[in-house]
Amino acid sequence: MRESHNIEKLLKxxxxxxxxxxxxxSPRYIVExxxxxxxxxxxxxxxxxxxxxxxxxxxxxxxxxxxxxxHGNESVELCERLKKEKLIVMKAFGIDxxxxxxxxxxxxxxxxxxxFDTKTKAYGGSGRKFNWNKLKxxxxxxxxxxxxxxxxxxxxxxxxxxxxxxxxxxxxxxxEIKPALKDIGKLKSxxxxxxx
Numbered sequence: 001m002r003e004s005h006n007i008e009k010l011l012k013x014x015x016x017x018x019x020x021x022x023x024x025x026s027p028r029y030i031v032e033x034x035x036x037x038x039x040x041x042x043x044x045x046x047x048x049x050x051x052x053x054x055x056x057x058x059x060x061x062x063x064x065x066x067x068x069x070x071h072g073n074e075s076v077e078l079c080e081r082l083k084k085e086k087l088i089v090m091k092a093f094g095i096d097x098x099x100x101x102x103x104x105x106x107x108x109x110x111x112x113x114x115x116f117d118t119k120t121k122a123y124g125g126s127g128r129k130f131n132w133n134k135l136k137x138x139x140x141x142x143x144x145x146x147x148x149x150x151x152x153x154x155x156x157x158x159x160x161x162x163x164x165x166x167x168x169x170x171x172x173x174x175x176e177i178k179p180a181l182k183d184i185g186k187l188k189s190x191x192x193x194x195x196x
Contacts, residue, residue: 001125002030002180009184012041014191016168017067018042022059023049025122027179033063043067050074053081060087069115071112079110088112092134094119095130101138108142115170118148127173130152135163150174155190169194 001007001018021028026049038044048056050072060068062180068082069090072142079089091107092115093099104114116138118130129149138144143165150158151174158169173179175186 001182002028002034004034004036004087006181006184007034007036008188009038010182011042013184013188015194016043017040017045018173019047019069019170020063020065021047021180022173023071030180040063045069045090047071048074049113053078056082057085060085071115071117076106076110079107083086087139090115090145092117095148096136097131099134101140105140108140111142113167114140114142114144115147116144117170123173132157132161138163138165140165145170147172150189152186155193158194 001010001020004181007018010030020030023029026115037060044064045067045133046056046059046063047069048059048071056068059065065087067088067090069092070079071092074091079091082089090113091104091111093104095116096119100120107114116130116135118128127149132146135146136194144163145168146158146166147170150171153174171187171190175183175190177183
């Protein structure tokens with residue numbers, strides 16, 4: 001999210017988190033703090049790709065972030081440092097049919113949530129869905145958000161998706177009018193259906 005008028009409408013929906021992307025190669029990159037008062041129940045998530053601890057902390061203070069989502073090749077050590085700063089740490093992983101879930105075990109004790117997204121050459125935002133059956137191989141203890149290619153068109157598939165650590169969904173490009181501008185009507189329709 002980036003535009004104040006769009007965020008204001010979004011905050012009226014039944015959501016838990018709102019993301020802002022701090023990766024300067026993304027078309028959704030945000031630089032200005034939205035001039036809005038936020039409901040304290042909404043977690044503001046900053047999405048970063050291979051940023052330094054210092055840069056993340058500077059932005060976290062400026063934007064009053066609660067959560068940090070790491071979408072690059074970040075280390076366990078960085079996750080631990082952010083956790084010590086009382087930030088909720090989320091680590092995203094690009095999933096394809098060859099993904100080895102043993103590689104993420106080292107993040108188990110430092111991350112509150114994993115985000116399982118579609119593997120791409122970039123860092124997310126592809127609008128493509130991966131094979132959710134692959135997640136049967138995930139036997140970890142950390143809850144996860146399902147991401148990648150979720151839209152109104154495939155929302156019915158979520159009814160059948162089950163996993164003991166499935167905590168929710170991360171919605172992005174499938175609900176955009178253009179990068180960083182959400183279609184509030186589509187989001188509301190999805191959320192209403194998802195909560196039924």
